[in-house]
Amino acid sequence: MFTLTDIVQPTTIEEAYAILMKRKNNQIIGGSAFLRMGKKRIGTGIELSNLNLDYIKEDEDYVEIGAMTTFRELETSDIIKNNFGDILNHSVRDIIGVQFRSVVTVGATVFSKYGFSDLIIALLCLDTEIETFSKGRMTLDKFLDKGYEKDLLTKIYIKKNNKKASYKSLRNAKSDYPIVNVAVSKLDNTFKICIGARPQVAKEAKNASEFLSNNNITDENIDKAVQIAVDELSFGTNMKASKEYRYAMARVLIKRAIMEVI
Ligand SMILES: Cc1cc2nc3c(=O)[nH]c(=O)nc-3n(C[C@H](O)[C@H](O)[C@H](O)COP(=O)(O)OP(=O)(O)OC[C@H]3O[C@@H](n4cnc5c(N)ncnc54)[C@H](O)[C@@H]3O)c2cc1C
Known part of the structure; x- marks a missing residue:
């Protein structure tokens, strides 16, 4: 659990930011679920409930x-x-x-x-x-x-542009962190293919998105786009899964997401 020396509830965003920047260990408090998992020693915790940012x-x-x-x-x-x-x-x-x-x-x-x-x-x-x-x-x-x-x-x-979009993820157990996740969107003929939990942060597979956006939607081209996507982004190994497993599973999820948006 983290510890706080002090906690404030500013009433303006300017005040919240000024307090944040005042000392290195001053920190914003959101829902505090993630902060609670660590042992940080926070100077002034800046709680944002009075800023009307819940809408x-x-x-x-x-x-x-x-x-x-x-x-x-x-x-x-x-x-x-x-x-x-x-x-x-x-x-x-x-x-x-x-x-x-x-x-x-x-x-x-x-x-x-x-x-x-x-x-x-x-x-x-x-x-x-x-x-x-x-x-x-x-x-x-x-x-x-x-x-x-x-x-x-x-x-x-x-x-608000009426994109069709699909999200897919793979977890070892419901409520566990995702091993890999993907999202695909389509607006007219433009596709956006993204892969996350690689385990690095989500990124668009730009070459794959471009390929699918500029070619006919055939089974062969969908398979090609999936292959380009997993080859252009890197995958890594951590305690949840190996990079080879993530690579293989991302292929399956991307294909399913593409099929859903088309
Ligand atoms: C046990 C557990 C399991 C989880 N499982 C998943 C999962 O499966 N999938 C998933 O996507 N997420 C998961 N999460 C992450 C969760 O969804 C939230 O993203 C995370 O808890 C941060 O939200 P919070 O409001 O609790 O942030 P806090 O713990 O309050 O803050 C987290 C960090 O953000 C900073 N911060 C807070 N608000 C702001 C702001 N407005 N501007 C700048 N900095 C800010 C804080 O200073 C702190 O450094 C999990 C978290 C926990 C604790």
Whole structure:
């Protein structure tokens, strides 16, 4: 369990960020589920409940999700379902249980860039942007490629463009971390194929996406795209699975996800 010297509940984002930057060991507290697994000594814990960052709303072009929105809120939101179908719900529904998902937050998850994340890969295959206090708005791809910099993630935006999308994962047991996960989306003739839990963080297989987007959708071309995808991204071994197993399973999952979106 982590320890805190002090805890504050700022009422403005500016104040929260100023406290975060004041000392090296000051830290934001989201749902605190992940923090609880470690033994960190935190100076001032910055709890965000008073910043009104717990919401899901939409305008003509985007769905906007505040950083303190929980997985359960995402999973049960009509706005999310009506705009993106089941992909976000499917990506989080196997994570532990309802009580857990009622606590963990979208902002902490995306900011932490967990390699195993089920939510990040689903967001990546949609057209997602994130906003942090100091850097402003940027695409999720760009954010995931950047090195770590202390900051406060405030919200994410997902473009409303009626993409068809599918999420698939493999776990040793229900509620365990995923061994590998994939997400595929299709908008008109443009495909986006993403692989996560490699065990590194989710990434688009850009060559495979481009190949499938620019060729006829035949059984042969689908198999070719799957092969390009697993060959262009790297896989690794950890205590959950070997890189060979991840490579083989990713092929199966990508093919299933492509078949679903077409
Ligand atoms: C036992 C367990 C099993 C899990 N299994 C899975 C799984 O199978 N699949 C999956 O996808 N995920 C899984 N997770 C991860 C979980 O879904 C959340 O991603 C994780 O708990 C972080 O969310 P939190 O709200 O608990 O963050 P916290 O623990 O509060 O914070 C995590 C980190 O994020 C920082 N942070 C919090 N909010 C912000 C913000 N707005 N801006 C910047 N930094 C911020 C904190 O300072 C901290 O460093 C699991 C977690 C646990 C504890």
